[in-house]
Amino acid sequence: MTASGAVWVYAERHGEGFRPVSLEILEHARSVADALGTKLVAVTVGTPSSSAKSLANYGADEVITVEHPLIERYDTKLFTDLLESELRPTDPAVLLLGATRDGQDLAGRLAVRLRTGLTAHVTSLEVDPEKRLVGWVPGFGGGIEAGVVCPNRRPAIVTVRPGVFASPEPQRSTTAVRIVRPVLDETSFGSRRVAFEAKGFTVDLTRSEVLVVGGRGTDGDFGRLQRLAHCLGAEIGATRVATDSGWVERERMIGQTGVVTHPKVVVVLGASGAVQFTVGIEKSGFVIAVNRDPDAPIFEAADLGIVGDLAPIVDKLVEELGEA
């Protein structure tokens, strides 16, 4: 039986493996568990035990996999019920999940089921001197972040943004996997999937070396940005305004509610630089910004800033880089 007070990480299945964010969290959670003087437990649902085994290679003291042939995909009701029955008897101190679509769907439901606190979208984790887990959440529009704790209820549930921790290197481990085999039938599921359409493209900006990012000042002309991106071998990113306006796919949104990126170079075009956006680029190696407003806060987050109209500048730049 797992000791109470442990740190648990929910590893979200993705294909034959796991979402990268789950492994990022798992490796990082090792130091959280050490600071709290407790064990690190990885739990996964619907993952074949052969894949679940690999979770031990990222620092887990214990791996639990809940298996059943009927579990082919995420289902809110089923996953909430299964995790509840794993968590209640073992009383963990902390449960960490990746802030993916399914991860958030699950975290929000589970937190209320367990009548506990939830801190969403954290970008860093610390253990304070009182041995409480502090999740830091950026935002509030003023360049500050709030440290949130959940002192009196367990587990403290926390969702972590993809990309905020480094990609881990697996280490060989011999930790055994505990397989849980629940009894299920069709009534265990809360939904029936009637269709799935894979996206024609998938983009993971957290893995891009170079990004060209557009904001309101592009007026929706991402074709121009695309030409520059082509010259630089870059992916296209966008601010919330640009994705909300439907100029590019929502997956390209960078910032507090989008992805946190860490490219070598990012070129930010026509974005004012609200903190909700800049949290998504502050880990970049080198930040270039073009904006017509000399007082735009983006220049405070930039290594090299150009004050001017982006259309002629980008066109000239594409010309310049296209030659030679």
Place this chain on the structure above:
Amino acid sequence: MRCVVCLKVVPRPEEVRVNLEAKTLERSGVRSVINPADLNALETALALRDRHGGRVSVLSMGPPNFEPYLRVAIAVGADEAVLLSDRAFGGADTLATSYTLAQGVEALGGADLVLCGDESSDGGTSQVPQGIAEWLGASQVTYVDRLEVPREGILRARRVLEDGTETLDVPLPAVVSVLGGANEVRFIDYDRWALAEQASIRVIDAVELGADPASLGLKGSPTVVAGLREVRKPGRRHEVLTLEPELAAARLAEELRRLGVTHT
């Protein structure tokens, strides 16, 4: 169909100032807006009513000065608006907020469908709709960009995921979070302005709500803000130049070549 749309009034994020010493947000004088994604939820509800009939109620939690925003929702097309307002509701985290809103839905006589925006532009936790669903014991579908009711008692909703979309059938009642930008929100119906101005907005306090006082507001919130700190910004060069396009492009090309990210 009986729809309840949860609507949050949020400060314009760019206008909020932080008092780092007092660790508080200075919201006075800050203008507010209806959270954008909540308008997409409202539009979804109105489109369902257009098709299936029924009633659309708007539910919000906050101080009495939120009333004008609820009138906007009525002018757009909602049938009624209810404001949960009491000092006891203040300081609520996602657990207490979702509890209070779920109680509000019950106070309205329940709903077939509760619609929320997928996230608020101020708090941004994306977790309240799931919480409401759990308190109500209802189905939930999150990050939805389109939905329909193909037959009695069934909701068919399309979720937008990282690598595709999935369409789910769930039994009603259900709580749905609608993606910001999922639809085009109809304009305010100017013929409805007079109606909206005269509409009586029902205000419900904690006593009338009949909720468990220990589950409300600060008392009902297990999470606590232990500290605020300035976001540590990495040191940047802060070289800012005002140049003609040609010179600007040359300067940028030079820098990009130095960084080794050009093909040329």
